[in-house]
Amino acid sequence: MFMSSLKPGRKLGLVLVPFLLLTACSTTPETTRVPLDRVIGIWTGPDGEEISLAADHTFSSTNLAANKLAADDCPEKQTQGSWSFYADLGDGMYGTSKEASSGDWIGLSFEGLPQEDCALDLAVVNRGKTLCATIDPDDPCSFDVRFSREK
Template identity: 50%
Template sequence: MTGSWAGPHGENFTFAADRTFTASGLDSKNLAPAMCPGKASEGGWAFYVAEGGKSTEITEKAAKSGSWTGLSFHGAAEDCRIDLAVVDKGKALCATDDRDAPCGLDVKFTRKR
């Protein structure tokens, strides 16, 4: 998960091991409904985990892996509501605003080389 990821229309995320991220270009056409900023923004991330064996999931900073990542934006960007689904055996991240549709916003991020 850590490292830099790019979307198809100039969207970018950089995830750090300390569970923080920076982002830019998240106001692209496909992400516009999620009210994300185009300018540089930052926040925290964590994998979702099952809560006490229930079907309810919460973000957990101690989790070292997962198939869903929750994002929490800071400042003016805090209205941005997207999650990232880990897809393609960890080679891509899909943006979604609906957990029933892992790639619901049709933006797939791939790791920058």
């Protein structure tokens, strides 16, 4: 029979330490809730991707089919559409809302393109300095394409 000389509190510490280390080493960035004015402007990606978000909840974009976004049939040429922050819609529903004046996730809807052809969201990370392209609600930077705001 296995006998342990550790006290019960120390056993708990041995179980918790690996879990805490795993949590501390997570590479998934945390999202940041920001007001509307913090996302308005032109955002550029590493391979020439560009998204311009306007205060009236419209956007224009170019070159979204570049490199890592190509697998999702996102348009390469200039396109436009509407955007909204994700928000609690009530009754256990969570989705995009044009009334939301702040948020940490942005949903894009491309004009003239079925949503499933280019399912693309933007997660606000790095204290609002970066928008990450994503389709995975559990991974804010699932495409590993990060947009920076032009000055």
